[in-house]
Amino acid sequence: MFMLTIQKANLKKVGAVALCGVVLVAAVAAGKLVRKSNQRATAASANIASTQDIQTYFLGFGLETDPTDITADKVKVPRKWDDSFAAFNKIVSQSGQDLSDCKGKKVEKWLAAIPSLGTGGQTVYGVLLVRNQKVVGAYLLEKPSGNVSGLSDVVQTMAEKETADESEAAALPEEEAPVSLDTEVAAGADGFPVE
Numbered sequence: 001m002f003m004l005t006i007q008k009a010n011l012k013k014v015g016a017v018a019l020c021g022v023v024l025v026a027a028v029a030a031g032k033l034v035r036k037s038n039q040r041a042t043a044a045s046a047n048i049a050s051t052q053d054i055q056t057y058f059l060g061f062g063l064e065t066d067p068t069d070i071t072a073d074k075v076k077v078p079r080k081w082d083d084s085f086a087a088f089n090k091i092v093s094q095s096g097q098d099l100s101d102c103k104g105k106k107v108e109k110w111l112a113a114i115p116s117l118g119t120g121g122q123t124v125y126g127v128l129l130v131r132n133q134k135v136v137g138a139y140l141l142e143k144p145s146g147n148v149s150g151l152s153d154v155v156q157t158m159a160e161k162e163t164a165d166e167s168e169a170a171a172l173p174e175e176e177a178p179v180s181l182d183t184e185v186a187a188g189a190d191g192f193p194v195e
Contacts, residue, residue, distance in 0.1 A: 099129070
């Protein structure tokens with residue numbers, strides 16, 4: 001029979017080390033969120049003149065685009081909005097833009113495939129609406145379904161998943177770095193534990 005004795009003082013040390021680990025993981029996650037927020041602010045104020053600028057814009061939101069699958073078109077923002085276009089503008093506004101100033105005007109519509117978000121038969125495209133080389137709207141479009149979602153929704157979901165994955169990884173015990181405890185094991189004359 002094995003006997004394991006953990007002294008109360010050592011148990012407190014192990015608890016303190018575990019608490020420090022949790023605080024460290026939380027600090028790293030917070031730092032990543034701040035960095036991503038700064039990248040998004042930089043991306044939102046960027047000029048869009050080339051496909052490279054489009055890639056950089058979406059990368060600011062943590063989304064990698066396929067450089068071989070970027071297309072452009074011109075569309076006209078309706079002068080009078082019905083309820084569906086007002087709802088669409090609400091989705092666009094989640095990215096920090098508003099199409100109100102573009103009513104009745106033509107804008108460039110850039111589509112860039114985002115392979116990491118595609119599932120099954122759905123391809124997800126990042127869409128930028130650009131006027132005078134300034135982003136006036138951004139959203140995500142699923143094809144062929146036609147579902148539209150705001151960038152901030154997807155980015156927030158990705159950040160929450162990443163934080164949950166990091167927390168889960170931190171909660172798992174490390175096998176490579178054993179914690180040394182003062183233990184007392186009863187042993188017989190031959191040095192093996194006594195049953």
